[in-house]
Each structure stands twice: as C-alpha cells, then as structure tokens.
Amino acid sequence: xxxxxxxxxxxxxxxxxxxxxxxxxxxxxxxxxxxxxxxxxxxxxxxxxxxxxxxxxxxxxxxxxxxxxxxxxxxxxxxxxxxxxxxxxxxxxxxxxxxxxxxxxxxxxxxxxxxxxxxxxxxxxxxxxxxxxxxxxxxxxxxxxxxxxxxxxxxxxxxxxxxxxxxxxxxxxxxxxxxxxxxxxxxxxxxxxxxxxxxxxxxxxxxxxxxxxxxxxxxxxxxxxxxxxxxxxxxxxxxxxxxxxxxxxxxxxxxxxxxxxxxxxxxxxxxxxxxxxxxxxxxxxxxxxxxxxxxxxxxxxxxxxxxxxxxxxxxxxxxxxxxxxxxxxxxxxxxxxxxxxxxxxxxxxxxxxxxxxxxxxxxxxxxxxxxxxxxxxxxxxxxxxxxxxxxxxxxxxxxxxxxxxxxxxxxxxxxxxxxxxxxxxxxxxxxxxxxxxxxxxxxxxxxxxxxxxxxxxxxxxxxxxxxxxxxxxxxxxxxx
Amino acid sequence: xxxxxxxxxxxxxxxxxxxxxxxxxxxxxxxxxxxxxxxxxxxxxxxxxxxxxxxxxxxxxxxxxxxxxxxxxxxxxxxxxxxxxxxxxxxxxxxxxxxxxxxxxxxxxxxxxxxxxxxxxxxxxxxxxxxxxxxxxxxxxxxxxxxxxxxxxxxxxxxxxxxxxxxxxxxxxxxxxxxxxxxxxxxxxxxxxxxxxxxxxxxxxxxxxxxxxxxxxxxxxxxxxxxxxxxxxxxxxxxxxxxxxxxxxxxxxxxxxxxxxxxxxxxxxxxxxxxxxxxxxxxxxxxxxxxxxxxxxxxxxxxxxxxxxxxxxxxxxxxxxxxxxxxxxxxxxxxxxxxxxxxxxxxxxxxxxxxxxxxxxxxxxxxxxxxxxxxxxxxxxxxxxxxxxxxxxxxxxxxxxxxxxxxxxxxxxxxxxxxxxxxxxxxxxxxxxxxxxxxxxxxxxxxxxxxxxxxxxxxxxxxxxxx
Numbered sequence: 001x002x003x004x005x006x007x008x009x010x011x012x013x014x015x016x017x018x019x020x021x022x023x024x025x026x027x028x029x030x031x032x033x034x035x036x037x038x039x040x041x042x043x044x045x046x047x048x049x050x051x052x053x054x055x056x057x058x059x060x061x062x063x064x065x066x067x068x069x070x071x072x073x074x075x076x077x078x079x080x081x082x083x084x085x086x087x088x089x090x091x092x093x094x095x096x097x098x099x100x101x102x103x104x105x106x107x108x109x110x111x112x113x114x115x116x117x118x119x120x121x122x123x124x125x126x127x128x129x130x131x132x133x134x135x136x137x138x139x140x141x142x143x144x145x146x147x148x149x150x151x152x153x154x155x156x157x158x159x160x161x162x163x164x165x166x167x168x169x170x171x172x173x174x175x176x177x178x179x180x181x182x183x184x185x186x187x188x189x190x191x192x193x194x195x196x197x198x199x200x201x202x203x204x205x206x207x208x209x210x211x212x213x214x215x216x217x218x219x220x221x222x223x224x225x226x227x228x229x230x231x232x233x234x235x236x237x238x239x240x241x242x243x244x245x246x247x248x249x250x251x252x253x254x255x256x257x258x259x260x261x262x263x264x265x266x267x268x269x270x271x272x273x274x275x276x277x278x279x280x281x282x283x284x285x286x287x288x289x290x291x292x293x294x295x296x297x298x299x300x301x302x303x304x305x306x307x308x309x310x311x312x313x314x315x316x317x318x319x320x321x322x323x324x325x326x327x328x329x330x331x332x333x334x335x336x337x338x339x340x341x342x343x344x345x346x347x348x349x350x351x352x353x354x355x356x357x358x359x360x361x362x363x364x365x366x367x368x369x370x371x372x373x374x375x376x377x378x379x380x381x382x383x384x385x386x387x388x389x390x391x392x393x394x395x396x397x398x399x400x401x402x403x404x405x406x407x408x409x410x411x412x413x414x415x416x417x418x419x420x421x422x423x424x425x426x427x428x429x430x431x432x433x434x435x436x437x438x439x440x441x442x443x444x445x446x447x448x449x450x451x452x453x454x455x456x457x458x459x460x461x462x463x464x465x466x467x468x469x470x471x472x473x474x475x476x477x478x479x480x
Numbered sequence: 481x482x483x484x485x486x487x488x489x490x491x492x493x494x495x496x497x498x499x500x501x502x503x504x505x506x507x508x509x510x511x512x513x514x515x516x517x518x519x520x521x522x523x524x525x526x527x528x529x530x531x532x533x534x535x536x537x538x539x540x541x542x543x544x545x546x547x548x549x550x551x552x553x554x555x556x557x558x559x560x561x562x563x564x565x566x567x568x569x570x571x572x573x574x575x576x577x578x579x580x581x582x583x584x585x586x587x588x589x590x591x592x593x594x595x596x597x598x599x600x601x602x603x604x605x606x607x608x609x610x611x612x613x614x615x616x617x618x619x620x621x622x623x624x625x626x627x628x629x630x631x632x633x634x635x636x637x638x639x640x641x642x643x644x645x646x647x648x649x650x651x652x653x654x655x656x657x658x659x660x661x662x663x664x665x666x667x668x669x670x671x672x673x674x675x676x677x678x679x680x681x682x683x684x685x686x687x688x689x690x691x692x693x694x695x696x697x698x699x700x701x702x703x704x705x706x707x708x709x710x711x712x713x714x715x716x717x718x719x720x721x722x723x724x725x726x727x728x729x730x731x732x733x734x735x736x737x738x739x740x741x742x743x744x745x746x747x748x749x750x751x752x753x754x755x756x757x758x759x760x761x762x763x764x765x766x767x768x769x770x771x772x773x774x775x776x777x778x779x780x781x782x783x784x785x786x787x788x789x790x791x792x793x794x795x796x797x798x799x800x801x802x803x804x805x806x807x808x809x810x811x812x813x814x815x816x817x818x819x820x821x822x823x824x825x826x827x828x829x830x831x832x833x834x835x836x837x838x839x840x841x842x843x844x845x846x847x848x849x850x851x852x853x854x855x856x857x858x859x860x861x862x863x864x865x866x867x868x869x870x871x872x873x874x875x876x877x878x879x880x881x882x883x884x885x886x887x888x889x890x891x892x893x894x895x896x897x898x899x900x901x902x903x904x905x906x907x908x909x910x911x912x913x914x915x916x917x918x919x920x921x922x923x924x925x926x927x928x929x930x931x932x933x934x935x936x937x938x939x940x941x942x943x944x945x946x947x
Binding site: 085205 | 521524525527528529530531532533534535536537538549550551552553554555563566569570573574575604605608612626628629661663665670671672708709710741742743744745747828829830866867869870872874875877878879880881883899901902903943945947
C-alpha cells in the first residue's frame with residue numbers, strides 16, 4: 001500500500017535519485033515488448049511546509065513529504081496510465097497498463113486519429129535551479145517573524161476584526177525516464193506568503209486578501225516589503241467597508257496588473273491550450289495566423305521568468321521550457337502544446353506539459369502569462385478621457401468557458417471613474433465578456449508590464465501560475 | 481479494486497506510528513490513514529482519450545501537549561519517527577489553548593450506504609462499457625451533440641483513525657462519479673452544458689444527468705433579444721445553478737468559530753431570524769448513503785444530525801474540538817464543544833470545521849416548476865453560473881456570469897438569453913421571498929460537505945445584467 005521511498009529512507013541512492021534506474025528501464029523495456037510505442041515513468045517528490053497564524057498566534061505548522069510516480073504508456077495509439085505512491089510496485093503494473101491502453105485504442109472510431117507524439121531532442125542530464133536561500137533550511141521562527149510582520153501591519157485598526165496569514169514553501173524534485181532514452185532530473189523551489197484581512201463596521205463585513213510569492217527559496221519572501229503589503233491590505237479592507245456597489249452595464253474598464261493578468265489567463269490563455277483546441281473546446285480553433293485582437297496586444301507565456309510563481313526549468317515531458325508568444329501585435333501566433341497536440345497540429349512542441357504532482361499525468365498548461373507593455377505612461381493617462389467607467393484592482397479569481405469563448409473574473413476592489421478622475425470606491429465588481437470581442441476592445445496599455453501576485457489555476461489539476469501585464473484599458477466591458 | 485488486506489495494512493501502520501508516539505512520550509496523539517485505489521477514464525472530443533488507474537495514500541499525525549498541537553504527514557509508516565519529532569517541535573513552539581484535549585472514545589453507530597460491494601468488483605473494462613453507453617446515449621438524444629470533455633471514475637478508500645484516547649475505527653467507502661460537458665456546435669452557434677453525478681453507490685449506466693446536459697445544450701440555442709439594461713428580477717435557480725453559490729457562502733457562515741469571531745454575516749445574529757421564516761437548514765452527518773456522511777467525523781467524534789436554521793432562526797453552528805476549545809479559551813464564547821463537524825480533506829492537513837450533508841427545506845413544502853414560474857411571472861431561470869468561486873463568503877456578495885439562462889414572461893419560458901451577469905447578496909436574497917422546488921438533488925460543494933437542494937426561486941435581491 002503506501003509507498004516506501006522517502007528522502008529519509010534507504011531508497012534514495014547516493015545519486016540523489018529516488019528511482020532505481022535499472023528496474024525502471026526494465027519496466028520500460030517490458031512495455032515496449034508488450035507492444036507499447038512509448039512509455040515513460042515520472043516521479044515527483046515534494047518536500048513542503050505550511051504555516052498559518054490567526055490574529056498573531058500560530059494556528060498550525062505542517063511539514064510534509066509527498067512522493068508519487070506516474071507511468072504513461074502509449075500503445076496502439078492510445079494512452080494507459082498508472083499512478084501510485086507505491087513506487088516499488090510500479091513494474092508490476094506494466095502489463096495491465098499496456099492492456100488498458102490497448103482497450104482504449106480498440107474503441108477508437110475509424111474517423112479518429114491515433115495518438116502520436118512529436119519528436120523531441122533526448123536529454124540525459126540534471127537541471128537544478130538553486131535558490132539563493134534554500135527554503136528547506138528556513139526554521140519556524142523565521143517564518144513566524146515574516147508572518148508576524150505581515151500580520152501586524154494589516155491589523156492596526158479597530159475595524160479589522162481578523163487577520164489570517166499563511167506561508168507555503170515547497171521543494172520539487174522530478175525524475176523522468178522514457179523508452180526513448182530521456183533521463184532527466186530537475187528541481188526548484190517555490191515560496192508564498194499571503195494574508196486575508198476581515199473588516200467589520202456594524203452589519204457590514206468585508207474581506208481582502210493579498211499574496212506575494214514566486215519561484216525560489218527564502219529570498220522570495222525577503223524581497224517583499226511585508227509591512228507595506230499588510231498596510232495596503234488593511235487600507236483596502238477599510239476602503240471596502242465604505243465602498244458602494246458597482247454600476248452594471250457595458251462601460252469602459254481599466255484593470256490593474258493583477259486583474260489584467262487574470263483576464264489574459266482566463267480569456268486568452270485557456271483557449272490557447274492545444275488540448276482544448278484539439279478537443280473542439282476552444283473558440284480559437286482554426287484561428288492561428290488570424291488577427292484576433294487590437295494590434296497593441298502582445299501576449300507571452302514564459303516559464304523561464306524565474307521570479308514567476310509558474311516558473312519551471314523543464315516541462316513534465318522532459319522538454320526545456322521556453323517563452324511562447326501567443327499573440328503578436330493582435331495576431332494569434334502559437335498555441336500552448338505538449339507532444340501529443342504538437343503532433344496533432346503538425347507544429348513544433350513548445351514544452352507546455354505540466355502535471356499537478358507525481359500522481360497526475362501532464363496536461364497542456366500555462367506558466368507565467370502576461371500582456372506586454374504599451375505606450376501609455378501611467379494610470380492617469382489611461383483614464384483621462386474616460387467620462388464614466390470603472391478602475392478595477394486585485395483578483396478574486398475567474399473562470400472561462402473555452403468553447404464559447406466567454407469568461408468572467410472578479411475584482412477585489414474598484415473605483416468609479418468620472419470625468420477622468422477616480423472618485424468613489426466600489427465593491428463586488430466582476431467583468432465578463434467574449435474573448436474574441438474583448439481582445440479587440442483593449443485600447444490602452446501602460447509601458448510597465450510585469451508579473452503580479454501569484455495564483456493557482458484549476459483544470460482538473462491545480463498548478464501554480466504567474467500572471468500579469470501593464471495597466472490595461474478596455475473600451476467597453478460588461479461590468480456587474 | 482481494493483487489495484483484500486488494505487484495511488489491515490493501514491490499521492497496522494496506525495498502530496506502528498501510535499507505538500512510536502508512545503515511545504517518544506507524546507502526551508496525546510492521533511494517527512489517521514487513507515489509502516485509495518481507483519480507475520478513471522477521460523473523455524475528449526466525443527471519445528475516450530485516456531484510461532488510468534492507481535492508488536495513493538498516507539498518514540497524518542497530530543500530537544498534543546498541554547493544549548499545544550503539532551501536525552506532520554508522511555507516506556511511509558516506517559519513517560514516522562522524524563515526522564513525530566517534527567510535530568512535537570511544532571507543538572512546543574505553538575501557543576497553548578487551555579482546555580484543548582483530543583476527543584475521548586465514544587461509540588458511533590455505523591452509517592449505511594457508504595460502501596457498495598458492486599463498485600469494489602468493478603474493473604476498467606466496466607468503466608469503458610459505461611463510457612460507451614454514455615457516448616451512445618448522447619448521440620442518440622441529439623445527433624449534433626458531442627461530449628467534448630469530462631470523464632468517469634470509480635474508487636475505494638480504506639481509512640483509519642487511532643488515538644491515545646482510545647478511538648480506534650476504520651472502514652471502507654466507495655465512490656462512483658461521472659461528469660460530461662455536452663456541446664452542440666452547429667449553424668454557427670455553440671452551446672454547451674456540464675452535468676455530473678456521483679455518490680457512494682453504483683450509478684446507473686446512463687444517469688439522468690446525461691439527458692439533462694443534452695437538454696440544456698439544446699434549450700439555450702437560438703437566443704432571443706432582451707433589453708440589455710441591468711435590472712432587478714426574480715430568478716429561479718436550478719439546484720445545479722444555485723448550489724455552487726450556496727455552498728461557497730452558507731456552510732462557511734455557520735461555522736462556530738467564524739460566528740464568534742465576527743467573520744460571518746450572521747455573527748451576532750444567533751437566535752434571530754436570518755433566513756425567510758419558512759426555511760430551515762439541517763446538517764446531517766449520518767445520512768444513509770450521504771456523500772459526506774460517516775459514522776465519525778475527522779477526529780473520531782460520532783457525527784450527528786443537527787438543525788442550524790429552524791424556520792428562519794439561526795439555532796446551531798458547526799464546531800470541531802480545537803475550534804471550540806480555542807474560542808472558549810480566548811473568551812469569545814462562554815461555552816462550546818464539538819458538534820462532530822471536524823472535516824478532513826485527506827492525510828495532509830489537520831481537521832478543520834465544516835458541514836456534512838446540508839439540506840435546505842421549507843415548511844411550505846416544495847412546488848412544481850410550473851407553479852414556481854407562475855409565481856415568478858416575469859424573470860429568469862438560471863441553470864449554471866461561471867465564477868461562483870469568486871463569491872465572497874464573508875459578506876455573501878456575489879457577481880457571476882451565466883450562459884444557461886432562460887427568459888420567463890407571464891409564467892412561461894420565452895427563450896434563452898445569450899449571456900448575462902447575475903449579482904446580489906445571497907444572505908439577503910435568502911432572507912426575503914423564497915420558494916423551493918419539489919425535487920431535491922445532491923450537489924458538490926466549494927467549501928465543505930454536500931448540498932441537498934431543490935430549485936430555488938429568489939423573488940428579490942438579484943440583479944440581472946444581460947449582455
């Protein structure tokens with residue numbers, strides 16, 4: 001049952017690897033002997049730590065170790081997959097997994113194409129993104145010190161009834177062996193700190209959340225002015241207590257870089273995922289090379305932006321990651337893909353495969369997605385000719401129907417724009433629209449594009465992502 | 481699907497870790513273990529795209545000394561010693577909560593319907609046949625309809641809890657679930673609907689949600705023109721459309737710790753009317769076959785059925801052992817004790833607090849959809865919303881988008897609206913003029929538990945913003 005390989009036992013050899021290569025190689029060979037055209041074993045070991053404080057007191061601290069391994073077998077043009085925490089049992093599952101793949105293949109209709117993989121370069125190496133300060137060496141006192149700094153600055157007002165702060169760090173170690181000879185090991189770290197501030201004034205109760213994080217160790221947290229982060233969250237919470245409900249209707253919208261990031265993630269990023277395109281579930285199907293947005297819009301997805309929460313050196317099919325330019329000056333130039341969809345569309349693989357952990361198979365996913373900067377100098381310049389609109393800030397999340405191309409995202413707070421000025425604070429602002437319309441309605445971007453707060457993306461599996469961009473103006477959006 | 485000795489092995493692992501805790505001189509300890517096995521299929525573009533199987537599991541260790549607790553999790557019982565030491569170090573660095581002790585052993589009657597032997601006997605071939613049946617059914621219902629996404633799966637989980645206080649329980653639960661995104665892409669118009677069903681018991685080969693998905697993909701075609709002016713209107717939300725918003729907001733609001741900490745929109749309103757005075761909320765941790773029911777909660781306390789809102793009046797709240805002790809120790813409430821509402825998402829975290837199987841009922845009973853539409857006169861039917869997870873559980877405010885919305889005039893359905901925003905405050909809307917449908921359906925949750933809800937007609941408090 002539960003596996004018996006962890007960093008503290010004898011199964012991690014002197015090579016620093018968990019998988020016993022000779023046994024895994026034998027399993028891959030067996031899969032091919034049984035008729036597999038491709039087989040891979042990917043192991044992921046995660047050492048992580050979560051800490052939470054509530055109202056200045058330690059609520060919980062949880063150190064953890066997880067390990068999972070997934071064997072993916074392609075036989076007769078269909079996938080069979082086996083995932084387990086029992087690493088040692090994997091070789092015994094080869095035969096049944098090949099059989100599973102063949103059973104799926106046997107059901108394929110004559111009109112459907114068998115799955116095949118785009119060719120990729122084969123690597124045998126190790127890649128380790130070393131943190132400046134390995135987060136595994138960070139003690140609880142240090143974490144509490146940072147959490148308390150954030151907490152204390154957020155809690156300084158009688159109307160703040162609660163402040164909850166959280167910390168999460170993880171060291172991710174992946175090993176991949178394939179029947180094609182790929183043999184790679186890679187590792188990196190992620191660190192995150194967050195706060196949720198609740199304010200109350202009579203019957204009015206509001207909350208505001210803030211986050212800082214990225215790829216790397218303790219240096220990620222130390223790079224942030226946590227006192228300022230907490231003060232900003234406190235001010236925003238108090239402002240929400242006085243905020244009015246948002247106007248509804250189609251009006252000009254200006255989004256800060258947090259919300260711009262969520263917008264581009266939901267509205268464009270997901271429909272650009274080639275597995276959804278291939279499944280007929282994307283509004284961007286057949287639109288490569290077409291103009292789908294205003295010429296000022298250029299969008300990239302870049303896992304090599306090392307500060308981003310979605311950064312990673314190698315994708316989960318063993319390819320070196322690289323920047324993908326999804327839209328160049330309004331023209332759709334590239335889908336995010338993995339080997340299967342690259343072959344399906346006859347295009348070059350661009351290392352877009354990510355799995356949540358060692359127990360999940362890779363899907364096409366985003367990493368760090370952002371709109372490039374434009375020509376406006378600042379917010380004032382963007383709003384000066386708006387007579388009535390909304391400036392929306394911070395993200396409460398979003399969602400997309402990729403097939404229809406409709407999306408929704410919610411802001412944490414907002415301001416009414418009247419005659420080129422920010423006037424009243426607003427709350428409960430959400431924005432919805434259609435991808436193919438609203439990309440054309442982006443008519444202003446400030447120059448200073450950069451990643452915003454870290455986030456998480458759900459697509460059956462949850463992966464960390466970074467989003468961002470400049471401050472963005474949309475000439476007309478459905479605000480509610 | 482589940483190895484014959486799965487339960488024995490996790491029980492053995494718990495005892496092994498418990499013995500190590502004793503050797504380390506831990507005052508109080510609790511070990512939980514989960515081990516799951518299952519099979520699943522993914523469906524994409526009208527075909528099975530992948531078949532998968534496997535198992536996963538691990539152990540969680542909670543240690544307690546002088547009101548201070550620590551937690552660690554691991555996957556290998558043989559390497560528990562460092563995890564126990566880590567948990568102890570954390571406990572010793574944590575603040576003491578006066579009166580916090582692990583729960584003592586109590587008898588707990590079993591809950592029926594949580595394990596279906598038929599599921600244990602299923603293999604991947606059975607799932608493949610079910611997938612074939614689902615795909616065929618969709619095609620037969622509408623030749624244009626395609627299952628563009630979704631999947632189905634079966635699973636079995638062996639779980640155990642062992643504590644220094646004498647709690648020693650284990651068992652096996654099963655699950656069977658299915659979800660499909662059905663799309664109709666024809667005549668330059670794409671419509672779609674996602675529907676799903678799941679439970680501890682074996683589902684029919686083709687559950688009724690399949691026909692419902694096809695139906696909603698059909699009835700939302702050919703949108704009619706409506707005024708794009710935002711306006712307040714009555715809205716009948718189907719169980720499927722209402723549940724995501726309800727589950728995001730209401731289970732959190734009735735958590736005891738949030739109530740006493742002023743973090744709930746119902747804080748300070750205990751004993752007063754908070755919902756329409758015909759509505760009641762009941763959380764039942766002991767429901768036969770209940771998706772979130774079990775004999776014991778996440779820390780081994782026997783579960784119960786409790787009324788949270790009785791004919792509009794807030795009369796109950798959800799508590800776990802630690803939350804109760806902490807809020808009493810910090811002086812926010814004079815007395816509180818566990819209500820058997822500790823919930824766990826797995827072995828990786830200590831128990832939190834949440835509901836189990838939550839039901840909303842009306843003393844006025846349920847009404848057929850025709851009667852609800854007649855009462856509505858002019859308004860909308862909403863079957864799904866996008867962005868329910870962005871609803872604010874602290875305030876109850878929400879602002880979401882829907883593409884499965886029908887316009888109703890004079891009590892009759894006029895036709896679909898292409899897209900609309902929908903906003904309001906759920907707590908306020910539920911405290912006004914509310915009418916329930918007559919068919920309760922079980923839905924999942926964005927926070928905790930499972931929601932047992934009929935269609936809900938909200939006459940006031942919602943703003944509709946057609947695109």
